[in-house]
Amino acid sequence: MNIINFTPISAIIGGMIIGLAVVIFFLFNGRLVGISGIAANALSEKKNKVDNLLFLLGLVIGPIIYSVFTKQVISITISNSLILLIFAGLLVGIGTRIGGGCTSGHGISGIGRFSLRSIVATITFMVVGILTVLIKNFV
Amino acid sequence: MNKLISLISGTIFGIGLVVSQMINPEKVLGFLDLFGSWDPSLAFVMIGALIISSPLFHLIKNKEKPLFAEKFNYSNNKEINNKLVIGSALFGAGWGLGGLCPGPAISSIALLNINSIIFVVAMFIGFYLAKFFKLSI
Numbered sequence: 001m002n003i004i005n006f007t008p009i010s011a012i013i014g015g016m017i018i019g020l021a022v023v024i025f026f027l028f029n030g031r032l033v034g035i036s037g038i039a040a041n042a043l044s045e046k047k048n049k050v051d052n053l054l055f056l057l058g059l060v061i062g063p064i065i066y067s068v069f070t071k072q073v074i075s076i077t078i079s080n081s082l083i084l085l086i087f088a089g090l091l092v093g094i095g096t097r098i099g100g101g102c103t104s105g106h107g108i109s110g111i112g113r114f115s116l117r118s119i120v121a122t123i124t125f126m127v128v129g130i131l132t133v134l135i136k137n138f139v
Numbered sequence: 140m141n142k143l144i145s146l147i148s149g150t151i152f153g154i155g156l157v158v159s160q161m162i163n164p165e166k167v168l169g170f171l172d173l174f175g176s177w178d179p180s181l182a183f184v185m186i187g188a189l190i191i192s193s194p195l196f197h198l199i200k201n202k203e204k205p206l207f208a209e210k211f212n213y214s215n216n217k218e219i220n221n222k223l224v225i226g227s228a229l230f231g232a233g234w235g236l237g238g239l240c241p242g243p244a245i246s247s248i249a250l251l252n253i254n255s256i257i258f259v260v261a262m263f264i265g266f267y268l269a270k271f272f273k274l275s276i
Contacts, residue, residue, distance in 0.1 A: 004176045005169055007160060011180040014159020015187020021152035022188065023195045028144040031207030032213040034153065035242040040275070044161045048246035054142055056245055061247040062153015063162060074157055076247055077165040084236055087171035087260040089244075092235025093265015096241060097275040099226025100216065104152075105242045106227070108184060109213075112192040113200070120219050125231035126171075132235025134222040 022108055025055075034105025036061070037097035050076075101126070141207040151245045151272040161205025162246050171235050222274075 022033045029051065042052035063074055079085055096102045099121055101110060106125075110118020156162045161184055169178030204210050234240050239258050241246075247255040269275045 001174060001177050003179065005166070005180070006159055007166075007180050008183050011159050011183035012187040014155045014157070014161065015189075017155030017158055017182035018152055018184065019155075019188035019191025020227055021148045021155060021197070022142060022192045024151065025148040025243065026192075026196060026205070026213075027199050028205055028207045028210040029141045029148075030208040030213075032188045033219070035240075035245065036266075039241055039245060039263070043263065043266070044270055045269040048251075050142055051145040053242065055152075056148040058146045058149020058151075059153040059156075059242060059246045060249045060252075061146075062150045062155075063157045063246055065150065066154050066157045074162065075237070076163040076250060076252060076255070078239070078247075078252060078258075079164070079237060080144075080254055082257065084259040085254055085258045088233040088237030088239065089261025090265040090268070091229050091236070092240060092258075092269075093233075093242075093262040093275065094242075095226050095229030095231070095233055095265075096271045097266055097269030098222050099228075100214070100223065100275075102197050102230060103202035103234075104242050108192060109189045109199070111185075112189055113196050115217070115254060117219050121227040124153055124224050124227035125234060129171045130216070130227045130232030132232050133168060134174050136242055139174055 018104075018108065019112075022104075032105070032109035034101050034109055036101075036102040037105055040093075040097060046050075092134070095125075144207060152242065153249075155188075156243050156246045159187070162243045162250075164243070165242070167234070167243070168238040171238075226274075 025031055025033050036054045040054050105117040106121040160166045170181035244259050
């Protein structure tokens with residue numbers, strides 16, 4: 001193992017901003033942020049539909065506001081293998097619904113309130129994620 | 140008012156994903172590449188989020204009710220079962236393949252990147268399949 005591209009300061013500050021978003025949602029609306037749940041329910045459930053859609057809209061607006069104010073272009077590197085992306089998307093969609101949460105719901109909201117269930121989920125998806133990358137690098 | 144809060148909260152979350160660079164799948168895959176070239180940043184993002192959220196959760200939940208809603212509304216499911224582990228494992232596999240989880244994937248639609256849009260469409264099909272086959276919790 002060698003450590004590269006480590007950006008601790010922006011990671012901590014960005015993480016604190018994410019934590020602030022989660023706290024605001026809880027303090028005012030009484031709900032815990034879990035993006036897989038919000039996204040899945042936004043389309044399929046009547047309850048909180050508008051709230052859920054607005055939260056998702058906010059997720060998309062956030063990067064635009066950042067770019068406008070900082071005049072920085074956000075660049076990302078993403079796989080261009082169509083089959084891999086579709087397969088990964090299906091797994092993330094199905095898996096987060098069976099497991100009841102994703103990085104935000106289990107990893108931040110759940111661990112934040114010391115839920116053992118969420119700790120188990122987070123360790124599971126991190127270990128499998130690490131193993132998947134390990135295998136992918138060999139293939 | 141709670142509609143406005145939903146929009147604001149989502150927006151702040153999206154800004155956090157950009158500042159922390161977690162919107163970039165390459166950073167996430169760097170974290171998951173523990174046995175190769177490791178980028179620990181994602182762990183620091185989680186620590187940053189938990190420093191803020193954890194103490195405040197515990198203060199807020201003792202209040203009678205949230206400011207703009209009738210009551211607190213979150214799952215208190217404590218069950219650790221096969222579904223939790225299998226679902227999380229499937230998610231972990233998809234996360235490791237693409238480097239995208241639901242939040243960053245949806246935020247990256249803002250960049251009009253065709254590959255992230257394809258991923259998001261597939262993810263929503265996954266949500267639908269889980270519901271259709273009654274696999275959701």
